[in-house]
Amino acid sequence: MKNRIAIIGCGNIGVSLLHGLMQDTQTDASKITVTRRNIEELDYLKEYGVNVITDNKKAVNDSDFVIIAVKPYNIVGILEEIREMLNPGKHILVSVTAGVSLKDIQDQIKVKIPVFRAMPNISASVGKSVSCLSHGEAAKDDIEYVKNIFNTMGTTMIIDEELMQSATILGACGVAYVLRFIRAMIQGGIQIGFDAKTASEIVNQTVKGAAELLIQRQVHPESEIDKVTTPKGCTIVGLNEMEHNGFSSSLIKGIVASYEKIEK
Ligand SMILES: NC(=O)c1ccc[n+]([C@@H]2O[C@H](COP(=O)([O-])OP(=O)(O)OC[C@H]3O[C@@H](n4cnc5c(N)ncnc54)[C@H](OP(=O)(O)O)[C@@H]3O)[C@@H](O)[C@H]2O)c1
Structure with missing residues (x-):
């Protein structure tokens, strides 16, 4: 069971997802690691047991479910930075970054792991998002797992990737x-x-x-x-x-x- 979660680039939507996850009674905050460069903004999360760090590689290494939540102009650098830590059979990667395709992500990471795109909204923070998901090659169990994670923050639907912008x-x-x-x-x-x-x-x-x-x-x-x-x-x-x-x-x-x- 994958239950260690990293949120890379924990800004507006990252924090909303985190709050949504933490509302779920099953979630163990000590198994969540969040990153951004200015981590003092996230200091308040430490008292809930969340790991707050700047080291993206460590966050990926310490997790099996990785959510990328940076702006589109930051994602290439992030993927280049973390790709050596991504481990087939261990990691699932979910990007909530708008406008960056599954193929672009897969081409950047160069390792074969299940990759998903998700489009949640800030109501995730109160468990009321609707999250649209699309994915490349992924096992049924992995798809169910990702849906279940996003279901803790609201409702979830799988859509064709071509509808992600919509x-x-x-x-x-x-x-x-x-x-x-x-x-x-x-x-x-x-x-x-x-x-x-x-x-x-x-x-x-x-x-x-x-x-x-x-x-x-x-x-x-x-x-x-x-x-x-x-x-x-x-x-x-x-x-x-x-x-x-x-x-x-x-x-x-x-x-x-x-x-x-x-x-x-
Ligand atoms: N906001 C929404 O409602 C929403 C909903 C769905 C999807 N999205 C998508 O999610 C993405 C992020 O949006 P956002 O509104 O959450 O933006 P945001 O508030 O700017 O969050 C992005 C975070 O990434 C961090 N970051 C940048 N470079 C980094 C690095 N090298 N290492 C670690 N962290 C880094 C930034 O913090 P530092 O500068 O401190 O590093 C920032 O807090 C966008 O593509 C957006 O389209 C947003």
Whole structure:
């Protein structure tokens, strides 16, 4: 059983994954090693038993499951640095770095180990990510193992690698789109009479509840909208006003603009 985990380049998403892992009661923090160059930023993790070091090679050597979480411009250097420590039969490598293909990773490491790409999002830190995974040649057990690790941080799905950029936009950047939507609703709530804290509480729970409705009932959003929109009522008037101002169109255009940017 592989249970020693290294997170190489533990920044925003690395820390989110770590927090998600640590929420799982089965996880032994002393078996997790995290790295970055400025480790003082991660000092607080030591009190939970996490190994915090700058030495990427040691982190890989002390683990069997390696998550690479650096920016795309850092990954080649990291892979060159750690490749001599990667051991077939021991290691599984998962990259969450956007835009770097399985083939590019495999070409850099030059050893035959199972390589995965994962696209989680920062909600991993509260166990609510959706993580899209794709992989090259890998045994069934290894695929199950990687899925199980990411399942501790939310839900997981396997997708074709060619959809990884789309997963980055919809799932990872998607958190930012939703948060901006939430912020706008809070601002509206303040204008119609609530203080910021109360407006946030109402909006956060409303968004959570709406998502939960769709997840649990497996229904289309519009069928639930129909239940809220009384003919000639205030909801449909508000919704139509939003659409006249380009609400759906602006969201779709934003998603497509992000996608065009990532594809460049
Ligand atoms: N943020 C998200 O929501 C999210 C979600 C899914 C995927 N991703 C992808 O994950 C990748 C990282 O994103 P991020 O937002 O987490 O970036 P980030 O906060 O900048 O984290 C990257 C970390 O890598 C560390 N690093 C750089 N060079 C290193 C080296 N040689 N050795 C060890 N650590 C090194 C940096 O710390 P030092 O400078 O201290 O070394 C930094 O903390 C990106 O490709 C992104 O697309 C991000």
